[in-house]
Amino acid sequence: MSDTLQTVGRMIQEVIGDDWDLDQPITLETSFGDDLELESIEFVSLAEALKVEYGDEVDFVGWLSTKELDEIIQLKVGDVVEFIDLCRSSN
Amino acid sequence: MSFLELNQVRFHVQELGPGAESGESTPAFMAHGLLVDNLASWYFGAAPRVARDRRVVLYDLRGHGRSEAVRSGYDVATGAADLAALVGSAAEGPVHLVGHSYGALVALRCALDYPQLVRSLALVEAPLPPSRLEEMRSIATADPKQLLAALPERLREALTSGRRRAARARKSLEFLLRESSLVADLAAEVDIPDAELAGLEIPVQLIYGERSSCRPVGDRLLTALPQASLEVLDGGHYLSVERSAEVGEILAGFLHG
Numbered sequence: 001m002s003d004t005l006q007t008v009g010r011m012i013q014e015v016i017g018d019d020w021d022l023d024q025p026i027t028l029e030t031s032f033g034d035d036l037e038l039e040s041i042e043f044v045s046l047a048e049a050l051k052v053e054y055g056d057e058v059d060f061v062g063w064l065s066t067k068e069l070d071e072i073i074q075l076k077v078g079d080v081v082e083f084i085d086l087c088r089s090s091n
Numbered sequence: 092m093s094f095l096e097l098n099q100v101r102f103h104v105q106e107l108g109p110g111a112e113s114g115e116s117t118p119a120f121m122a123h124g125l126l127v128d129n130l131a132s133w134y135f136g137a138a139p140r141v142a143r144d145r146r147v148v149l150y151d152l153r154g155h156g157r158s159e160a161v162r163s164g165y166d167v168a169t170g171a172a173d174l175a176a177l178v179g180s181a182a183e184g185p186v187h188l189v190g191h192s193y194g195a196l197v198a199l200r201c202a203l204d205y206p207q208l209v210r211s212l213a214l215v216e217a218p219l220p221p222s223r224l225e226e227m228r229s230i231a232t233a234d235p236k237q238l239l240a241a242l243p244e245r246l247r248e249a250l251t252s253g254r255r256r257a258a259r260a261r262k263s264l265e266f267l268l269r270e271s272s273l274v275a276d277l278a279a280e281v282d283i284p285d286a287e288l289a290g291l292e293i294p295v296q297l298i299y300g301e302r303s304s305c306r307p308v309g310d311r312l313l314t315a316l317p318q319a320s321l322e323v324l325d326g327g328h329y330l331s332v333e334r335s336a337e338v339g340e341i342l343a344g345f346l347h348g
Binding site for chain 1: 105129130131132135138140151157256259332
């Protein structure tokens with residue numbers, strides 16, 4: 001769990017880049033909407049980074065496509081970490 | 092993330108589905124709408140469904156998303172030239188084109204101007220002429236100082252929700268509305284005569300929202316285009332997001348080869 005959180009946290013930081021101004025560390029409770037204020041286009045970059053990291057093992061885009069855009073923006077980092085770990089443990 | 096330099100502009104491009112070398116299916120290129128929209132509305136919407144059957148190429152229009160913020164070229168013909176250049180560089184034509192709103196006008200213009208590149212066309216809420224769109228009316232008629240205030244609720248929401256996100260959206264929108272030729276380009280945009288539409292000899296899928304101000308355009312295009320079919324969904328103009336699952340199924344059923 002903590003490895004995945006670290007990986008996802010690093011990717012989020014890379015995606016946000018120079019705009020990064022969060023004082024708090026990224027935790028499982030950090031929300032993409034209220035805390036990180038991730039833009040939709042930044043979410044695309046995150047999805048692409050996950051694809052590069054985990055390949056076909058984790059179908060992040062497929063998982064997200066079952067959700068509404070508003071729902072996606074309200075996700076917590078923990079939801080994504082949990083999904084990744086679930087995919088990887090079932091393989 | 093990948094970037095392509097086309098027509099002297101740096102475009103942000105994303106692909107879904109099988110790679111260029113794998114399948115024999117015809118790829119689909121998808122164009123999004125204006126202002127606060129970008130390729131994410133396809134990426135997290137209908138595109139994954141389409142990508143189950145074929146390679147899907149998404150891009151941010153010039154001045155939008157992560158594509159370069161250039162000052163000019165927001166007329167539909169230049170948008171079509173951008174899309175044609177993207178098709179030429181990313182695929183061996185002819186391909187399927189899909190567009191929402193202004194992106195649908197770009198796709199339609201591309202099919203008319205570059206018929207050799209286009210196998211079929213899916214238009215979601217194409218506003219023809221662009222003044223059909225309520226947003227366009229408020230943008231074109233508002234006092235320049237009040238442009239931001241005149242925007243419809245959906246666009247205003249994106250500009251007021253959160254600090255970092257809102258600041259970025261405002262900056263991008265202010266650039267497009269005040270420092271680029273977008274407003275003037277759209278105001279100068281004219282209708283496409285029915286006689287020209289009648290010459291488009293490819294299958295066209297029209298998708299419109301029952302409650303959209305553009306809804307009558309669906310009927311007009313259905314009559315004017317020789318090979319068109321129309322689906323009307325329960326929704327407004329932003330079907331690609333509001334009704335993404337249904338739009339994805341319709342597209343998957345329509346696109347062949």
